[in-house]
Amino acid sequence: MMRKKQFQVLVLAVVLGLTVGMGLAQAQEKCSPKVDNFVLFVDQSGSMYMTYEGKDVFRGQDFIKERLAKRLLAQMNELIPQLKYNGGLSLFAPFQELLAPAPYDRAQLGKAITSIKESQEIFGRLTPMGPGFDSLDPAVLAKLSGKTAVILVTDGMHNLGKDPVAEARALYSKYSNLCIHIVSFADSAEGKKILENINKLNPCSIMVSGAEMLQNRAGLEKFVMDVFCAPLTKPKEELMILRGIHFDFDKAIIKPEWKVVLDEGASTLLKRPEVNVIIEGHCDGIGSVPYNQKLSERRAKAVYDYFAKKGVKKNRMKAIGYGKSRPKADNATEEGRAINRRVELKVVQ
Known part of the structure; x- marks a missing residue:
């Protein structure tokens, strides 16, 4: 009985030692x-x-x-x-x-x-x-x-x-x-x-x-x-909003007046080859969830294609649509809905 108890204590000590060691390894x-x-x-x-x-x-x-x-x-x-x-x-x-x-x-x-x-x-x-x-x-x-x-x-x-x-x-x-x-x-x-x-x-x-x-x-x-x-400190995510890049209602077409802003964004990306981007498309609150999901994806893809044509490598970009799930402004007003019809760039190292 005494030997069994001593063996149990030894096993417990080994387990505790391994647990502490694993914890230290994970911390390191x-x-x-x-x-x-x-x-x-x-x-x-x-x-x-x-x-x-x-x-x-x-x-x-x-x-x-x-x-x-x-x-x-x-x-x-x-x-x-x-x-x-x-x-x-x-x-x-x-x-x-x-x-x-x-x-x-x-x-x-x-x-x-x-x-x-x-x-x-x-x-x-x-x-x-x-x-x-x-x-x-x-x-x-x-x-x-x-x-x-x-x-x-x-x-x-x-x-x-x-x-x-x-x-x-x-x-x-x-x-x-x-x-x-x-x-x-x-x-x-x-x-x-x-x-x-x-x-x-x-x-x-x-x-x-x-x-x-x-x-x-x-x-x-x-x-x-x-x-x-x-x-270890995670690189701080840098959110770059393409201000002025808004879309007409139910559209995913980039209008000529927004191309100056997109050109500046493309130029910045070309100067910083270490930066990758997630292109996020968004919609206002009008319409069904499935429809707005597809529309937001087309908006993100429109910016993705524009940057690709300007020379930004496709493997540095990812286009994602969020539909109407992430409004920035109040969808109860026309001004708010216009703000929500947008694309944002999330910059990652």
């Missing part, structure tokens, strides 16, 4: 790059080689902060959408570039993450976070263009050199397209305060707990999406 399909570059900026000072919250006696070597950070970065790398941006990895305290920013390649970044040392000397390895920011500028940031996300992975400790908050502020002043996000492994009041102050410098900044992200897959996925993804 609707994702466009939010940044042009990203840099993982990881603290390798002595305090990062101490155990998280100091519980080394009780929790063992697996809870060394640098190892936790390395594990989290590997998981993050698996979630980063494979889009067109540059990715890099640098360490600080001391500064070390493990992967110079280049077109993002998951395997290459994975190798760089793997190369982060899991153990180093603690004593004598102070934490110059401020100078770390200072080194990041000429070595990395100065070579990039466009929007850049720096993902700072640290416990926030600082005991040598320039003030890290002041240095982060200076970077923001110099690079208007920069955003510093924070993955915090802070386990001291001082470290937490420093990171909170850096986070407050710019509303773009997102700060999360690294330890919590290791236990919360959905939270890590959200962080990745928030940092790397902008929603």
